[in-house]
Amino acid sequence: MDNTSLPTQPYKGARDFYPEDMRIRNYIFLKWKEVCKRFGYEEYDGPFIEPFEIYAAKSGEELVNEQIYSFIDRGDRKVAIRPEMTPTIARMVSQRYSELNYPIRWFSIPNLWRYEKPQKGRLREHFQLNVDIFGIDGVEADIEIIQIIVNLLKEFGADKNMFEIRMGNRILLEDVLKDANIPSSKFKDIMKAIDKLKKISVDDFKYILKEKADLKPKEIDSILSFLQSSNEYILKMKEKSPGAEEILKTMKLLRLSGIESYVKYDPSVVRGLDYYTGNVFELFDLSPNNSRAMAGGGRYNNLVEGFIGKRISGVGFGMGDVTFRNFLENWHLLPQIPQTTEFLITVWPKEDGTKSDKYFNASLETADILRKKGRNVILWLDANTKIEKQLKFADKKNIPYAVIIGDDEINNKKITLKDMKEMKQKNLSISEFINII
């Protein structure tokens, strides 16, 4: 191939992060990390590639059959690029099962890959904040996880009218299906159909339940009436379903924690991943411009069991950076994030024919002094550029100060500090300069 025809675009559905995007990414990640640490969560990470089978068992058909990037490595092993983090954390917990100090509170921001059709809010690559707690069976842990989600959003200045957490419960749904005498072999197909419900019409939903799950009209009706049911229905199911009891207890604790107004019971939230076993929830932007879930999670009590046969419960969520940035932009919550260079040290241009490096040396020395003081400095690297051009560069880059060192300054051991915004300048001795910075 001719070199001039190499592609300049990134791989489809993947992003380049130019410095202005990187600033935003770092701003978001830093706040995410701060909030997690405030709740006592510790950061971890795992490999980018994992054995394929850790997803095949429990991540759900869509993810495994349609979206995973997998290949056979040179040693003939089937491996996958991680499409989600939960199997990795479950594997890591399993590996050190008996040494870990429970409950475990861990977070991570992995880059994940899924072969999806790129569209608004969905790419083939995204970063996902994962926050998980292991070793607490009670819904107190679910509450802490929801509290973290609420705090994460508030940290960026979001308020109640901007987002909503919708919560369902897998046990309650299964109990409703059992109550309607639907055999458990059909539950998986039914959950898959419910997970798609928001994207399809009711008629298509009925059709799928009839054709794929082989349900009778009466059974379909009982599912539909459950999906349209309100909080009273949970009270009615209280005696029959531990799931209903779990939801009621969760709601009570949400009230006690003062965050109940952020969370809404929604029986149609079931989640697409197979491993969830209790409460499940999704976070939504309330602006219609960003209709995709910004985060999703829930309780998964059997994932570690699949690795080492020992039961340890988990609950957590994943929050994607793509929809999150859309959310911040939608609600004008993203501030201008300035570049971080504070000083441009200009270099006085040499007169034609001058061999002396005195201007460059003086500027280099000043840059050194500032850097030793921990300041962020760019030193001009060409000895023949007009000062105006150097100042233009600083202005375009939004560097707040320029330092000018010409003959007068060198002879008097001074510098000229120029405030690029105010367009004012001061002549200062080196020690005065150090004192004011």
Ligand code: HAM
């Ligand atoms: P998930 O619902 O598949 O859950 O993903 C969580 C979030 O990641 C989504 O709500 C969305 O914001 C973001 N996301 C997912 N796929 C994409 C994509 N293709 N492009 C952009 N953003 C995306 C999980 O992955 C679970 N493992 C989360 C979890 C952690 N559950 C318990 N702990």
